[in-house]
Amino acid sequence: MLQQIYPTVAHPYPYELNKDLQFAAAHYVPSEAAGKCQRMHGHTYFANITIAGDMLDSSGFLVNFAEVKKLIHDRFDHTVLNEDTDSFSNETPDRFPTTEVVARTIAELVQAHLDRTENKPVVVQVFLRETPTSYIVYRPNSQPKPQLQPEPQQPNLQSQPQPHLQLKEGDSR
Ligand SMILES: Nc1nc2c(c(=O)[nH]1)N=C([C@H](O)[C@H](O)COP(=O)(O)OP(=O)(O)OP(=O)(O)O)CN2
Numbered sequence: 200m201l202q203q204i205y206p207t208v209a210h211p212y213p214y215e216l217n218k219d220l221q222f223a224a225a226h227y228v229p230s231e232a233a234g235k236c237q238r239m240h241g242h243t244y245f246a247n248i249t250i251a252g253d254m255l256d257s258s259g260f261l262v263n264f265a266e267v268k269k270l271i272h273d274r275f276d277h278t279v280l281n282e283d284t285d286s287f288s289n290e291t292p293d294r295f296p297t298t299e300v301v302a303r304t305i306a307e308l309v310q311a312h313l314d315r316t317e318n319k320p321v322v323v324q325v326f327l328r329e330t331p332t333s334y335i336v337y338r339p340n341s342q343p344k345p346q347l348q349p350e351p352q353q354p355n356l357q358s359q360p361q362p363h364l365q366l367k368e369g370d371s372r
Pocket residue numbers: 228233236296297298299329330331332333
């Protein structure tokens with residue numbers, strides 16, 4: 200079905216599994232900034248879910264490909280995402296059914312399933328394409344961002360008292 204090169208994600212695990220799946224769903228984005236996307240419309244979403252881990256389960260799987268598909272496809276295919284109030288909300292931007300939030304939600308749903316398995320693999324990336332020209336990559340376990348260091352303060356030589364530079368009375372310097 201999908202024949203696409205996806206972005207790679209760095210992780211420390213020896214096994215990596217990728218599952219492609221698609222689902223058709225309707226949504227609208229309840230924000231003025233979304234323009235025409237405030238109106239109900241539909242997409243065929245294409246997802247690529249990347250799962251990694253150290254150990255296989257008793258079937259020799261990192262996780263069964265079919266279980267990953269079922270989890271997401273059964274949940275979202277031929278639904279109106281805005282009506283899935285367990286996952287989305289029309290009130291809170293962080294839960295509007297945007298591509299970003301749908302990608303994160305897919306990662307969270309799959310991870311919740313993986314947390315219940317014996318070998319406990321992890322979701323390291325969700326690639327979610329909403330239109331032929333728009334997609335999101337969500338990496339739940341990405342490296343911590345480096346802390347920004349404050350700019351070093353330059354001493355203000357004009358306003359600092361500098362007794363060592365002041366001439367004393369009778370000083371011949
Ligand atoms: N950062 C985001 N921006 C937009 C989102 C989103 O989820 N995250 N969603 C939309 C709309 O829902 C729309 O379905 C997709 O928008 P867009 O890529 O602009 O769709 P087009 O097919 O019209 O793109 P063209 O490349 O112009 O054909 C909007 N923005």
